[in-house]
Amino acid sequence: MSTTTIILILAVIILGALISYFIFRKESLDNSNFEQRWRETLLKEVDFYKHLIPSERVRFEVDIVKFFSKTRITGVDTIIYDKDRLLVASSAVIPLFGYPGSRFDNISEVLIYKDTFNHQYETNGKNRRILGMVGDGVMNRHMIISKPALLNGYNREHSAHNTGIHEFVHLLDKADGETDGVPKFVLQSKEVQPWLEVVNGEIDNILAGNSIIRPYGATNEAEFFSVASEYFFMQPKILRENHPELYAKLVLIYHQDPAEGLGKVVNS
Numbered sequence: 001m002s003t004t005t006i007i008l009i010l011a012v013i014i015l016g017a018l019i020s021y022f023i024f025r026k027e028s029l030d031n032s033n034f035e036q037r038w039r040e041t042l043l044k045e046v047d048f049y050k051h052l053i054p055s056e057r058v059r060f061e062v063d064i065v066k067f068f069s070k071t072r073i074t075g076v077d078t079i080i081y082d083k084d085r086l087l088v089a090s091s092a093v094i095p096l097f098g099y100p101g102s103r104f105d106n107i108s109e110v111l112i113y114k115d116t117f118n119h120q121y122e123t124n125g126k127n128r129r130i131l132g133m134v135g136d137g138v139m140n141r142h143m144i145i146s147k148p149a150l151l152n153g154y155n156r157e158h159s160a161h162n163t164g165i166h167e168f169v170h171l172l173d174k175a176d177g178e179t180d181g182v183p184k185f186v187l188q189s190k191e192v193q194p195w196l197e198v199v200n201g202e203i204d205n206i207l208a209g210n211s212i213i214r215p216y217g218a219t220n221e222a223e224f225f226s227v228a229s230e231y232f233f234m235q236p237k238i239l240r241e242n243h244p245e246l247y248a249k250l251v252l253i254y255h256q257d258p259a260e261g262l263g264k265v266v267n268s
């Protein structure tokens, strides 16, 4: 056997090993950095986590630890606690839970403000109606969430309002470069038009007073997507009952069927 043949065979073996490593390797689900007291907080505060089977809870915990390792969470004029950090991370994990191993790559820091704020980012004074926002320009890769709004999103029965999830859905929407209510990052191109038809029909329903989705959802397609998604994760059975077509589209987008069980992953 010539030296060239041996080198060629070795190259093929090494290449094969590399390919199988990168394609077939399973992400290790190591939750050893997840603290027991965090588990207790999630069980108390986050319904989604509480409903998961044990193996999926481990996946949720791993996703949280990875989120913490990639994203700074900073309190602005307010002290933040583990609970606040866990609720921010949960809001990031829930929308992507149907895509195991996927994470937000377009965020570096979440700023937690002590209260609602205005367009000048002031938390004192008048016209402070903003609960959260995904930053653009100099604030790119940053998100701001009002602390009371974050806390109110969880552990409230019968509420379909969750500011944390709302903002991370904007971030998912933005992953393709545009915050336009069409999450091309997770929606196949042939599904874009049917999705927009449902969105615009539902916006008309809100404007006509024929929707359970709160009026803010009629602001534009992007706000509709975020507000409808809050409903999808917080009150899925009610959404499915009242807006079955919209619900089905969201199952397609999120690969989750929460009305059948929170955290139920489907490969639609």
Ligand SMILES: [Zn+2]
Residues within 6 Å of the ligand: 166, 170, 223, 226
């Ligand atoms: Zn919004």
